[in-house]
Amino acid sequence: MHILRRTILAAAAVSALLASGAGFAADIKPRLIRFGYGLNEASNQGRAVKLFAEQVEKASQGKMKVRAIGAAALGSDVQMQQALIGGAQEMMVGSTATLVGITKEMALWDTPFLFNNTKEADAVLDGPIGTKVMNKLQDKGLVGLAYWENGFRNLTNSKRPVTKMEDLDGIKLRVMQNNVYLDSFKMLGANAIPLPFSELFSALETRTVDGQENPYNTILSSKFYEVQKYLTISNHVYSPWIVTVSKKWWDGLSKDEQKILADAARASRDFERKDTREEGAKALADLKGKGMQINELSPAEAGRMRDKLTKVNASVASNVGMDLWKETQDELGKMRGT
Ligand code: TF8
Structure with a gap:
């Protein structure tokens, strides 16, 4: 009876651990992520970066820390892109339009009147075309994780x-x-x-x-x-934002760490689009x-x-x-x- 109870308790503890995302095999090291962005904290961009930071810290049980740095305090979009490529900064979010000098395919999103509405934008950006364009960044030292909404200009x-x-x-x-x-x-x-x-x-x-x-x-x-x-x-x-990671740094992460970042970028994308549209409507x-x-x-x-x-x-x-x-x-x- 006692042994059975102990076994049940142990099994419950294991499944609780697994459910919390901290499976035995999770390979997560202490990491500091400097995440730069251009708008201020009280913007749709700032709110979504904050959510991203919280998600990453939670999913890594506090091991991965995100230092969110807004208002272009780490530099303009173009300067931050260079810092990511060189490995001096880990992450950023910014306009796809400023990436065209690095990856010419990004110019697709600059086409005037390309999308008639946000539904079209979401479908193309999150679908095979958006992924294909995003993956072009990899040859240039950047890893794209998700498109967020800047919006119709x-x-x-x-x-x-x-x-x-x-x-x-x-x-x-x-x-x-x-x-x-x-x-x-x-x-x-x-x-x-x-x-x-x-x-x-x-x-x-x-x-x-x-x-x-x-x-x-x-x-x-x-x-x-x-x-x-x-x-x-x-x-x-319609202008997208894109969340990018330094490839130099990304390549040194474990699969578990990469997954935490990719999942959080997508979760904050969904939050960000909703938040942006609600704010935009008023x-x-x-x-x-x-x-x-x-x-x-x-x-x-x-x-x-x-x-x-x-x-x-x-x-x-x-x-x-x-x-x-x-x-x-x-x-x-x-x-x-x-
Ligand atoms: C622009 C863009 C900016 C974004 C932001 C700094 O006009 O729309 O708002 O790139 O990430 O430069």
């Missing part, structure tokens, strides 16, 4: 309401350090100026540039409403409340801009390769039933 400026293309003439518009964005906005008539995000607020404040484009969430969390009066709803492109009203003047484009003007912007498609296609371009168009066509 909209135009703001301090000069005038943009109700038609011609209103952009001569507006000094900050764009990301990416040729598709540069070409797109030049094509629309703006004076497009590439700048890292970390320099954007002060560039707007000092009027070094007149405008910028980012999702509502970022316009809100980065307080651009303090230095930008006009917002034009343009939704001209953001316009919030921005109005902060004093921004918001306008939509008439269907005719939106169509004119769209026609102009899709002129960059040919150069995106040649950059990313015709096969990948066609595969993406086919996939979207299937989803749209066209």
Whole structure:
């Protein structure tokens, strides 16, 4: 009787251990992960990084510690990418658009009006095409774990309401350090100026540039409403973020450690998309409340801009390769039933 009871207790203890993820074989060493990002702590990006850190610490029973460092304190996206490649920093999350200099296929996501809605974005990014593009990073010293949502981008400026293309003439518009964005906005008539995000607020404040484009969430969390009066709803492109790891460091991790990071990146992706969409749904009203003047484009003007912007498609296609371009168009066509 006693032996039986002890056996049952022991079996229960083992299964509890296994259920908690700390199976006997789990190979987890003490690790410090410096995880950098560009927005501030009180942003959708900051909240998701915080969740990621909690998940990793929990799943590793406190052995793997994530030091989340926001507000570009470790550098701009481009600087952090280099630190990851060199092994001086372990992880980051940032815009895919700033990775194009490293992996040209990332330019696929810069295609204006590629996705009609977030459902299409999620399906393509999380499906075989998104994975294929993400895996291209590996040759360059980076491991991609998940796409998070930055979101559909909209135009703001301090000069005038943009109700038609011609209103952009001569507006000094900050764009990301990416040729598709540069070409797109030049094509629309703006004076497009590439700048890292970390320099954007002060560039707007000092009027070094007149405008910028980012999702509502970022316009809100980065307080651009303090230095930008006009917002034009343009939704001209869906911009993903991507969680990346230094491959140099990743290759030294055990399978268990890698799995903890990959699982946490995906769990925080799901949280982040939901959080971003909830915040985004209220953001316009919030921005109005902060004093921004918001306008939509008439269907005719939106169509004119769209026609102009899709002129960059040919150069995106040649950059990313015709096969990948066609595969993406086919996939979207299937989803749209066209
Ligand atoms: C941009 C991007 C940024 C992100 C962020 C720093 O405009 O949208 O918000 O790259 O990770 O630069």
